[in-house]
């Protein structure tokens with residue numbers, strides 16, 4: 713999917729919501745356990761209930777890989793179930809020496825070999841250019857590079873002074889030599905609200921994937937105050953806050969209610985910013 717196509721979806725749906733499919737057997741409603749593949753059934757019902765309210769889905773691969781062969785099959789079938797016009801994110805946080813990254817890119821982007829072709833994959837920048845560039849050889853596919861993450865541990869490395877700037881700022885600057893804003897997005901945690909101004913100074917036109925709204929307590933309004941750009945430029949992710957909003961048979965309706973609340977907030981923000 714291109715940047716323009718993503719923006720068009722945002723305008724059409726009046727939403728920049730990404731629903732995180734961090735689905736695990738110990739958290740999904742009990743009545744689903746009778747299905748042959750309970751997590752797939754859960755994901756399908758969540759997707760059916762939210763697909764008109766969001767523009768992206770983000771399965772975090774850890775929640776699938778932990779179930780071995782069956783988990784990988786669930787990830788593949790979940791990708792197949794995500795409607796084509798919704799941006800799909802393999803949240804795999806990969807990155808390795810070049811030839812290994814090339815195989816990771818095949819895994820998530822080459823449908824012929826892996827039966828999956830996500831629009832994007834999350835990548836850690838720590839190993840540098842050759843660990844990231846193999847993901848950029850696929851047309852209309854995206855790298856979502858970790859910049860300033862939502863977790864407490866972000867301060868251990870990302871805020872270190874490198875001389876002229878902090879490490880996450882160096883990531884934002886240097887990685888722009890590898891790809892344009894048509895192929896690269898950045899992860900900036902919603903819990904880092906105050907830093908969005910600094911991020912936008914360095915990456916004014918990039919889309920930012922923003923996790924941390926909902927269960928981690930990030931503030932949507934604060935993020936949008938500094939994070940919004942002329943093509944919206946934000947994908948706001950909520951995983952647990954949406955998918956586990958209900959614990960019973962009405963879990964999909966409850967998920968929809970939570971997604972709707974966020975979508976309505978986003979609509980107001982888009983209208984106010986004159987983007988729809």
Ligand SMILES: O=C(O)c1cc(=O)[nH]c(=O)n1[C@@H]1O[C@H](COP(=O)(O)O)[C@@H](O)[C@H]1O
Pocket residue numbers: 732734772803834860861862863899900901923924925926927928949950951952953
């Ligand atoms: O790359 C990510 O998606 C990510 C980066 C980050 O800085 N913080 C973060 O929480 N995430 C992911 O975003 C999701 C957040 O889930 P909830 O806290 O349940 O909404 C999880 O899949 C995390 O792995």
